[in-house]
Amino acid sequence: MERKKRMNQLLRMFFIFMKIGTFTLGGGYAMIPLIQDEIVEKNKWIDEDEFIDIIALAQTIPGALAINTSTYIGYRLFGFKGALLGCIGTMLPSVVIILIVAAFFLQFQNNVWVEAIFRGIRPAVVALILAAVIKLGKTLPKSILNIGWVIGSVLCITLFHIHPILVIIFSGILGYMLFKGENSDEDNC
């Protein structure tokens, strides 16, 4: 009985990632709010804090952010089988859609309707990302240090063109130096 329930949950996760893969435009970052909505809020499989750590980890590993996130979540929930289904679930819709679009590419390309739809969707992607920032930001304590850290890393990336991986690594080292003496119970604020 327990095994059957686990199997059902695994399949459920697979279809959730397939659904997310089907409906997100704008790549990995646009997928984060959807993954958060399904995995953290609706199914409560992973809590908010751990979700942020997973994104950080997904960004420090090479490769597509969405794939890394869903593979990791799959592994965390169901082990190797989960990782495999998380990864394939996220990929599958794109691969199928791309193969179809590639085959009919030239007919699609200059259709005025298609162009208009995508002109509307592109700015919405910005809104989606901003909404994700606000949601994720709610779990961070609103200290001057944290706000400065966020602004600092935005400036490092957009203005000074420092590689995101360096920003992550440097922040990890700085965090280790600043907070290693703290009692870990204080973390849950």
Added chain:
Amino acid sequence: MKIIVEIFIIFMKIGAFSFGGGLAMLPFIEKEIVDKHHWITSNEFIDIIAIAQMTPGPIAINSSTFAGYKVAGILGGLSGSFGIVMVSFILITILAKYFIKIKDAKETKAVFKGIRPAVLGLVLSAAVTVGKTALIDIKSVCIAIIIFLGLNKLKLHPILGIVLAGIMGILLY
């Protein structure tokens, strides 16, 4: 068959060295597929980027599947998409096993206390980057604001937000 294996290995290499997601991958793909192997032209490459951004899913998967398809049809497409995820898939399954064990250690918590605000900064800078090319006129700024308010205040589902934005696109453009 040789070309299918070759595509797989090239995309595996690209997947192993690109940090920062799909957009960071594009220069690698161009170098390998356009410059080195001459499998597709520069113009075709630009079309691939456009399609990869317009179709749902991760840009990295979309562009490598499309590039693989252009070179060697359906098998080439599959070979591109599986090649690109191979390295991160292996890394994650190794790392996750280890990470679950150490994630509650005091040192790990300290490291992630520093990384968390940086991740927010990273996501925010993606909004800045996307915004530079997506917010091009008053209409697009309005769409962004309306969708943002819908998501943030009315708890609109992101998928509905995208559908709504597509409809606005038809009405406005």
